Amino acid sequence: xxxxxxxxxxxxxxxxxxxxxxxVAIALRNRWRRMHVEGPIRSEIxxxxxxxxxxxGVGKTEIARRLAKLxxxxxxxxxxxxxxxxxxxxxDVESMVRDLVEQSVNMVKARKKEEVKxxxxxxxxxxxxxALIPPLxxxxxxxxxxxxxxxxxxxxxxxxxxxxxxxxKIRNGELEDRKIEITMKQGGGPPVGMIGAGMMDExxxxxxxxxxxxMMPKKARKRKVTIAEARKLLMxxxxxxLIDMDEVKEEALRKAEESGIIFIDxxxxxxxxxxxxxxxxxxxxxxxxxxxLLPIVEGSTVNTKYGVINTDHVLFxxxxxxxxxxxxxxxxxxxxxxxIRVELNNLTREDFIRIxxxxxxxxxxxxxxxxxxxxxxxxxxxxxxxxIAETAFQINAEVENIGARRLHxxxxxxxxxxxxxxxxxxxxxxxxxxxxDDVKQRLDGLVRNKDLSEYIL
Numbered sequence: 001x002x003x004x005x006x007x008x009x010x011x012x013x014x015x016x017x018x019x020x021x022x023x024v025a026i027a028l029r030n031r032w033r034r035m036h037v038e039g040p041i042r043s044e045i046x047x048x049x050x051x052x053x054x055x056x057g058v059g060k061t062e063i064a065r066r067l068a069k070l071x072x073x074x075x076x077x078x079x080x081x082x083x084x085x086x087x088x089x090x091x092d093v094e095s096m097v098r099d100l101v102e103q104s105v106n107m108v109k110a111r112k113k114e115e116v117k118x119x120x121x122x123x124x125x126x127x128x129x130x131a132l133i134p135p136l137x138x139x140x141x142x143x144x145x146x147x148x149x150x151x152x153x154x155x156x157x158x159x160x161x162x163x164x165x166x167x168x169k170i171r172n173g174e175l176e177d178r179k180i181e182i183t184m185k186q187g188g189g190p191p192v193g194m195i196g197a198g199m200m201d202e203x204x205x206x207x208x209x210x211x212x213x214x215m216m217p218k219k220a221r222k223r224k225v226t227i228a229e230a231r232k233l234l235m236x237x238x239x240x241x242l243i244d245m246d247e248v249k250e251e252a253l254r255k256a257e258e259s260g261i262i263f264i265d266x267x268x269x270x271x272x273x274x275x276x277x278x279x280x281x282x283x284x285x286x287x288x289x290x291x292x293l294l295p296i297v298e299g300s301t302v303n304t305k306y307g308v309i310n311t312d313h314v315l316f317x318x319x320x321x322x323x324x325x326x327x328x329x330x331x332x333x334x335x336x337x338x339x340i341r342v343e344l345n346n347l348t349r350e351d352f353i354r355i356x357x358x359x360x361x362x363x364x365x366x367x368x369x370x371x372x373x374x375x376x377x378x379x380x381x382x383x384x385x386x387x388i389a390e391t392a393f394q395i396n397a398e399v400e401n402i403g404a405r406r407l408h409x410x411x412x413x414x415x416x417x418x419x420x421x422x423x424x425x426x427x428x429x430x431x432x433x434x435x436x437d438d439v440k441q442r443l444d445g446l447v448r449n450k451d452l453s454e455y456i457l
Contacts, residue, residue, distance in 0.1 A: 001028075001029070001070065002029065003022065003025035003026050003028075003029045004025075006021075006024075006025035006028055006029070006067070006070060007021045007022060007025050009066070009070055010024075010025070010063065010066055010067070010070075012359065012360050013062065013066055013359050013360060013361060014059045014062055014063055014066065014359070015059075015347075015351050015354045015355050015358060015359065016059070016345060016347070016351055016354075017054075017058065017059050017063065017344050017345065019342050019343070019344075020052060020059070020060075020063055020342045020344055021063065023050055023340050023342050024050060024063055024064070024067050024317070025067075026048075027047060027048055027050060027315060027340070028067060028070070028071055028315075030045075030047065030048065031047065031071075031258070031259060031313075031315070034313070035258070043312075046299070046312060046313065047313060047314070047315045047316075048339055048340050049297065049315065049316040049317065049318070049337055049338045049339065049340065050315075050316075050317045050318070050338065050340040050341075050342060051267075051318045051319070051320075051327060051338035051340065051341045051342070052317065052318070052319040052320075052342050052344060053319075053320065053321075053322050053327065053341065053342065053343045053344065054319070054321065054343060054344030054345070054346075055321050055323075055344075055346055055401055055403055056321055056401075056402050056403055056405070057347070057401075057402045057403015057404045057405040057406070058344045058345065058346065058347060058403045058404070059344065059403075059404070060265070060319040060344060061077060061263065061265060061319070064077070064261065064263040064317045064319075065077070065263075067261065068261045071259060071261075072107075072259075073255075073259040073260060073261050074100050074101075074103040074104035074107060074252075074255060074256050074259070074260045074261070075100075075103065075260075075261045075262075075263070076096055076099045076100045076103055076260075076261075076262050076263065077263045077265060078096045078099070078262065078263070078264055078265065079264075079265050079266045079269075080264050080265065080266050080267045080269055080270045080289065080293070080318075080320075081266050081269040081270065083270075083289050083292070083293075092292070093289070093292045093293050093296055094296065094302050096262055096264075096296070097262070097296060097302040097304070097309060097311060097314075098302065098304045098305075100256050100260045100262055100309075100314070101252065101253065101256050101304045101306055101309055102304075102306075103256075104252040104253070104255045104256040104260065105248060105249065105252040105306060107252070107255070108248050108251050108252040108255060109243065109248050109252075112243040112244075112247075112248055113239040113240070113243060116239055116242040116243060117235075117239065119242060120235055120238040120239040120242055121235065123234075123238045124230075124231055124234040124235050124238055125167070125170060125171075127182065127230075127234055127238075128170060128180065128182075128227055128230055128231065128234070129163055129166060129167055129170065131180040131181060131182060131230075132166050132170075132175070132178075132180060133159070133162050133163045133166050135159060135163070136155060136156055136159050170227065175227050176226065176227050176228040177226050177227070177228070178226065178227050179224055179225065179226055179227075180224070180225070180226075180227060180230055181222055181223070181224050182222070182223055182225065182230050182233070182234065183220050183221070183222050183223075184220065184221055184222075184223055184233060184237065185220050185237065249306045249307060250307075252306060253304075253306060253307050253308075253309050256309055256314070257309055257310055257311075257312075257313055257314065258313055260314045260315070261314070261315045261316075261317065262314055262315070262316050262317070263317045263318075263319070264293075264316060264317070264318040264319070265318075265319050265320070266319075266320055267318040267319065267320045267330070268320030268321055268322045268323075268324070268325050269286075269320070270286040270287075270289045270290055271286070271290070271320070271322075271325040271326075271327070271329040271330045287331060290330060290331045290334050291331065291333075293334060294331070294333050294334050294337070296311055297311075297316050297334065297337045297338075298337060299311050299312035299313075316337075316338070318338055327341065346401065346403075347393075347403055347404060348393075349389055349390060349393045352388075352389035352390075352392055352393055352404070352407065353385055353386060353389045355389075355404055355407065356380075356385045356388060356389060356407065357385065363407055363408065363411055364380055364385070364411075367411065367415055370419070371418075371419075371422065371432070374422045374423050374428060375423075375428030375429055375430075376422055376423075376426060376428060376429075376430045376431070376432060377430075377431045377432070378415075378418075378432045378433075378434075379431070379432070379433045379434070380433075380434050381433065381434070381435050381436075383435060383436035384434045384435050384436050384438065384439050386436070387436045387439040387440060388407070388410055388411065388414065388439055389407075391410055391439070391443050392406040392407050392410045393406075395410070410443065413442070413443060414434075414439060414442050414443060417442075418432060
């Protein structure tokens with residue numbers, strides 16, 4: 001996709017923030033460009049990591065998440081405040097890379113399973129058929145004409161004809177509720193506990209546990225389930241058996257390296273200039289987190305249970321509100337690793353109205369889908385949407401600005417009574433139309449009482 005096409009796709013879900021969209025679109029396209037560069041210079045081209053600056057609820061996370069979906073790339077969102085400096089209790093920064101690889105493995109595995117789905121379905125059909133009508137021992141395959149009206153002359157022929165009849169019933173879905181007994185393979189037992197595991201790093205521990213679990217024989221147990229349930233269980237098992245996990249791991253590592261996206265949220269929470277000015281306390285640990293982040297963002301090798309991954313070409317998108325601190329409070333080395341800085345704008349009343357109307361996954365459409373599931377139609381006139389947007393904007397201004405997320409609380413407050421009454425008091429085939437007066441009536445008292453708004457909204 002071209003940068004312009006990427007922006008057009010992002011516009012379908014995110015209102016405004018054109019600078020941020022343009023920069024992430026360029027970053028994504030640059031990846032494609034690098035893959036088509038010839039010669040040794042290709043390895044020298046590094047991604048332009050992006051630092052998004054903006055209040056909560058303006059679309060930072062959604063932009064990164066939608067970008068990953070467009071690129072079909074492994075995506076991980078982490079919060080910088082959850083990490084701690086090496087030596088302290090908490091998550092180490094390398095765990096974000098291991099999470100990225102895990103996500104990549106799941107994506108590749110799902111695609112590989114889809115590729116062998118047809119073959120797995122045939123195997124599952126035979127297993128179900130064998131459970132219903134077991135073949136005769138030592139029988140060879142007998143070719144029978146489906147249109148033959150002749151009486152079977154042997155037990156083998158009778159068995160095969162019966163199996164064909166039941167195979168057709170299975171394909172037609174006539175036996176979905178019939179129970180059969182199937183054999184399921186289980187793993188080699190619960191995770192193995194290790195004495196003195198505190199001396200080992202997380203990866204070594206995972207690898208050792210996986211190795212010991214693999215050495216234990218897999219147990220088989222019989223289950224009595226319906227054919228519909230059996231198909232789901234057996235499809236998963238057979239599809240997993242048909243794919244080559246070594247190939248999956250290799251491709252997943254390559255995919256994570258070449259197209260992985262790590263979104264580091266709340267990076268402003270570990271930014272503080274006090275430590276560099278001679279302060280102490282928690283600021284020292286904050287700077288420690290930054291220094292632990294630095295080699296990952298710069299490019300380093302990280303051990304995972306699937307193999308070693310290099311982070312040189314992983315795209316890092318950091319974000320933060322920077323209300324208290326500022327980007328310059330990050331350590332200089334880390335600042336230099338986020339050359340693209342984008343400031344996202346606060347949302348206006350007009351933006352709120354557009355958010356309610358335009359996105360493909362607009363909140364109004366989500367609620368309409370919920371009511372439709374009950375056979376009830378829900379509609380809003382333009383004045384109602386304007387009032388909802390005005391209410392959300394006003395509460396953000398008076399209480400605390402949480403951006404578009406305020407629309408969720410307002411809409412929930414507005415529609416909860418209807419959701420409770422459906423279908424008992426509001427029967428199917430009903431129509432609910434909300435006007436400005438309806439919105440005012442349900443929210444006016446709440447909005448006027450500032451203390452109550454702070455508590456509820």
